[in-house]
Amino acid sequence: MKISKRAMAVIDSPTMAVATKAMELKAKGVDVVSFGAGEPDFDTPDYIKEAAIAALKAGQTKYTATTGIADLRKAICAKLEKENNLKYAPGQVIVNIGAKHSVYESMQAVLDDGDEVIMPAPYWVTYPEAIALAGAKPVVVKTDRANSYKMTPAQLKAAITPKTAMVIINSPNNPGGFTYTPDELRALAKVLEGTNIWILSDEIYERLIYGDTKFISVAALSEDAYKRTLTINGFSKSYSMTGWRLGYTAGPKDAIDAMGRLQSHMTQNPVSFAQVGAVAALTKEAGQVEAMRVEFEKRGIHMAARLNAIKGVVCPQPTGAFYCFPDVSAHFGRTIGGVKITDSMSFSSAFLEQASVALVPGGAFGCDENVRLSFATSMAQIDKGLDRLEQWLGE
Numbered sequence: 484m485k486i487s488k489r490a491m492a493v494i495d496s497p498t499m500a501v502a503t504k505a506m507e508l509k510a511k512g513v514d515v516v517s518f519g520a521g522e523p524d525f526d527t528p529d530y531i532k533e534a535a536i537a538a539l540k541a542g543q544t545k546y547t548a549t550t551g552i553a554d555l556r557k558a559i560c561a562k563l564e565k566e567n568n569l570k571y572a573p574g575q576v577i578v579n580i581g582a583k584h585s586v587y588e589s590m591q592a593v594l595d596d597g598d599e600v601i602m603p604a605p606y607w608v609t610y611p612e613a614i615a616l617a618g619a620k621p622v623v624v625k626t627d628r629a630n631s632y633k634m635t636p637a638q639l640k641a642a643i644t645p646k647t648a649m650v651i652i653n654s655p656n657n658p659g660g661f662t663y664t665p666d667e668l669r670a671l672a673k674v675l676e677g678t679n680i681w682i683l684s685d686e687i688y689e690r691l692i693y694g695d696t697k698f699i700s701v702a703a704l705s706e707d708a709y710k711r712t713l714t715i716n717g718f719s720k721s722y723s724m725t726g727w728r729l730g731y732t733a734g735p736k737d738a739i740d741a742m743g744r745l746q747s748h749m750t751q752n753p754v755s756f757a758q759v760g761a762v763a764a765l766t767k768e769a770g771q772v773e774a775m776r777v778e779f780e781k782r783g784i785h786m787a788a789r790l791n792a793i794k795g796v797v798c799p800q801p802t803g804a805f806y807c808f809p810d811v812s813a814h815f816g817r818t819i820g821g822v823k824i825t826d827s828m829s830f831s832s833a834f835l836e837q838a839s840v841a842l843v844p845g846g847a848f849g850c851d852e853n854v855r856l857s858f859a860t861s862m863a864q865i866d867k868g869l870d871r872l873e874q875w876l877g878e
Contacts, residue, residue, distance in 0.1 A: 519843055576733045
């Protein structure tokens with residue numbers, strides 16, 4: 484039977500493919516260290532779970548408003564005003580089935596066939612697939628390690644054409660672990676003033692920033708930025724709620740209304756009792772997120788230092804998210820364990836097969852010189868995996 488060209492053109496998520504392979508090896512009894520999936524290793528805080536359980540017991544198991552329950556959208560608006568200096572009415576917010584759904588649905592709402600979307604590399608693996616599914620074309624801007632893999636205003640300006648409809652900014656970044664400074668974001672936003680180009684600002688890692696890093700929402704940069712930005716955020720990373728599948732989008736009302744019309748046919752509402760848990764996450768949090776952030780910061784400092792101590796590995800210090808993104812291309816051309824290492828995929832595959840450590844090839848993120856390691860795992864696992872990497876590369 485026929486399968487659609489649309490579906491055939493979509494590639495499997497490389498990050499989940501690595502996680503799946505690691506789980507298969509673990510099921511066979513292999514001692515695998517996994518640096519693959521971008522998922523916090525902490526449990527969802529109890530106060531969030533208790534709120535959802537109470538909602539279940541109270542019978543809150545029915546349909547809700549398509550765009551999310553009123554209490555949650557009000558709580559999101561309060562959060563955005565207090566933490567991000569952004570004023571939105573509840574009608575300018577939609578709750579989606581995870582931030583991945585927010586990305587997909589926002590593109591379906593504002594992009595047309597033939598539009599171009601600028602995305603700096605490294606980029607999250609879902610962006611190009613979501614762009615293509617909206618009938619648009621990804622325009623990749625190759626960044627430089629010397630600039631911490633961040634797109635410059637000159638690069639952005641050079642990439643703009645009459646077909647440009649959107650620019651994606653992901654800060655803190657997956658997979659790069661870098662964060663744009665407020666001044667860097669202002670300079671990028673300045674390039675877009677006077678155009679009809681949307682900004683999709685993926686801020687899912689905003690609470691996970693380190694050192695003296697300062698976070699600012701793109702929409703808060705200026706009145707112009709506010710009018711053209713779709714701000715995407717969620718609960719998976721900051722609150723360790725990956726399986727709850729709750730994200731949200733805030734932006735101009737006409738775009739949010741369009742997303743609501745699409746969502747009414749795609750999925751209807753997000754899970755009713757999960758939304759109650761999300762309200763608690765935003766209104767009752769008392770230090771749990773900060774405790775996770777502090778632990779991630781310690782791990783990121785430790786992992787980057789250890790990677791940089793390995794010959795032929797160069798790793799910028801992460802300032803956000805929970806990833807290190809080292810350049811390992813100095814080892815391309817070598818033969819290790821009988822395998823010729825030619826790119827990030829052969830590097831990652833050989834390392835998993837020979838040393839039982841899972842990491843994600845950077846080619847999936849548009850940077851084939853790199854690999855991604857998540858430090859959303861224990862310090863003991865980090866050291867075990869990096870001991871194996873050092874030994875494997877030293878063979």
